[in-house]
Each structure stands twice: as structure tokens, then as C-alpha cells.
Amino acid sequence: MKSKPKQKTRPPQTQDKQPGIESEMTPRPISEKFSVRGSGRLVGKTALITGGDSGIGKAVALAFAKEGANVAIGFLNEQSDATATRKRVEDLGRTCLLLPGDVGRSRACERMVSATLAKFDSIDILVNNAAEQHPQESLEKISDEQLERTFRTNIFAYFYLTRAALPYLKKGAAIINTTSVTAYRGSAQLLDYSSTKGAIVAFTRSLALSLADKGIRVNAVAPGPIWTPLIPSTFSKEKVAEFGTDVPMKRAGEPEEVAPCFVFLASEESSYITGQVLHPNGGEIING
Numbered sequence: 001m002k003s004k005p006k007q008k009t010r011p012p013q014t015q016d017k018q019p020g021i022e023s024e025m026t027p028r029p030i031s032e033k034f035s036v037r038g039s040g041r042l043v044g045k046t047a048l049i050t051g052g053d054s055g056i057g058k059a060v061a062l063a064f065a066k067e068g069a070n071v072a073i074g075f076l077n078e079q080s081d082a083t084a085t086r087k088r089v090e091d092l093g094r095t096c097l098l099l100p101g102d103v104g105r106s107r108a109c110e111r112m113v114s115a116t117l118a119k120f121d122s123i124d125i126l127v128n129n130a131a132e133q134h135p136q137e138s139l140e141k142i143s144d145e146q147l148e149r150t151f152r153t154n155i156f157a158y159f160y161l162t163r164a165a166l167p168y169l170k171k172g173a174a175i176i177n178t179t180s181v182t183a184y185r186g187s188a189q190l191l192d193y194s195s196t197k198g199a200i201v202a203f204t205r206s207l208a209l210s211l212a213d214k215g216i217r218v219n220a221v222a223p224g225p226i227w228t229p230l231i232p233s234t235f236s237k238e239k240v241a242e243f244g245t246d247v248p249m250k251r252a253g254e255p256e257e258v259a260p261c262f263v264f265l266a267s268e269e270s271s272y273i274t275g276q277v278l279h280p281n282g283g284e285i286i287n288g
Helices: 055-066 079-091 106-120 144-168 191-214 237-242 255-266
Strands: 046-050 070-075 096-100 125-128 174-178 217-221
Touching (some): 046 055, 055 125, 055 255, 079 096, 096 106, 106 144, 125 144, 217 255
Parallel strands (some): 046 070, 174 217
């Protein structure tokens, strides 16, 4: 019996450079539900979010702003996306600081922390979110350069940024790390990426234990297939057109469907939760 061809849910498209440009995607990712209003859960707080210019990071920045937080967003080189995100945050009545830099370098992370403190005087929520991925057919195809680059962006940066911010985080602060469903089920073509995402889970659990006595909570979010600029800048046109159709809900998620997890973990509503991972993944059961 022949298997049914996968449904195509989006126009075939690619981008030739990571992490990708949101304004060049068709359709554009949905970053917020305009019908949803904030309830003041993060009033008076400051959040530093890496990869905050687009995709999940942008949706988190907007959701935090709706809840009353000012945001600083780190990004690599996507100036147009970052500027658009800042404008929307400002339209929501909050302040947004743009922080270009390569989070895979410790000095850049230190500069982001220093600039955020200079602007807002505190960091109450730290969101480690920036990532990159480069599919390869086999382990032998992964070069030393790719391996180091993926680990630098996806896990070294989490250590660098958290280490730089930690002396300034007070009791009640929250650290939220973005991992992935691939940390739990693996990915044959994303060996290095999946490995970094597994490391993020271990980092989250270990750091939560380390900081529990200080009253700082550490949790993570493990999204499944989410429609972000990383997708067309990673996969072929054919894979992009079918992206997300292999989960029980038969579609990719939107960034705005992930952002509420971050709001919950950043707020006092999750005050008794640390070392845990939330799974917005379209119904895939991974027992993690």
C-alpha cells in the first residue's frame, strides 16, 4: 500500500542565509493574537531575550510587553526585523532596546547584559532563545566548523549570557531556555542541533538545582515544528511546503502559540515550578 503524499501547507520557499528574515516569508509568521490583552503579570520587569527580532523570540517579546515588561532583544544581523519588533513593542507602550551581536561569543553576551542594565537598571527575566541548525545527511558530513558554530550559538551562548547576567539576578528572577522536541526524539539530519538541544535540557535541570536556594527559577520550552525564519533558511522548498504536517495536529505551530508558555514561566503563576520543560509541539508525545 502506497503512503499518501504529505500535504503542502505553505508555498515552497527558501532563504540562503541563517537565521533568516521574517519579512521575506510567505505567509508571515503570526507573532501575536491581537484579541488577547495582557493582565499586568510582568509589570515593572525587564526581560533580555536573545533571538528576539523574529520567530519565537519576537512573539515572546510582544507577549511580555503586553504584560507590562520592558524588553531588550539580542539579534545577529536582522536589523529590519529587529526594528519592526521594537516599533510594535513601543506601540504597546513599553520600551525596547536593540542589541546586535553574536551570542556565540562571550564578550557579545557580556555587552548585551551591560547595555540592558545601563538602560533599565535590572534584569528580571532572561530568555536564552537564539539558535541555528544545518541539516546534513550523515555524521561524516558535519565539519569541525559547523559543529563548533552550532554548539557556540545553541548552548555555549546560554552559558555565556547566564553567567554574565547571574550576578545581577535577584530573588524572584526567572531564566527560560528554548530547547526543542528534537532533544527528546532526535533528528537524523540534525545531529549537532539535536545534541545542543539535549544539552539545554540538562543545563536547565542542573541550573535549576544550583539556583533554587537563591530563589531564581530556571525552566525551558521545547517547541515542535514552529513557522519561523529558521525554517526556510534551513530546508529545501519541498520540505518547507510540508513543514509540520507530520505531527498529530497536521500543521506547524505559530510563534504566538508558543509565547504563552514563556509568559507563564516568567510570571508568579509558575512560582512553584523550576527545572521543568513545557512542550508546545502539536500533540507529539515524547514523555520528557
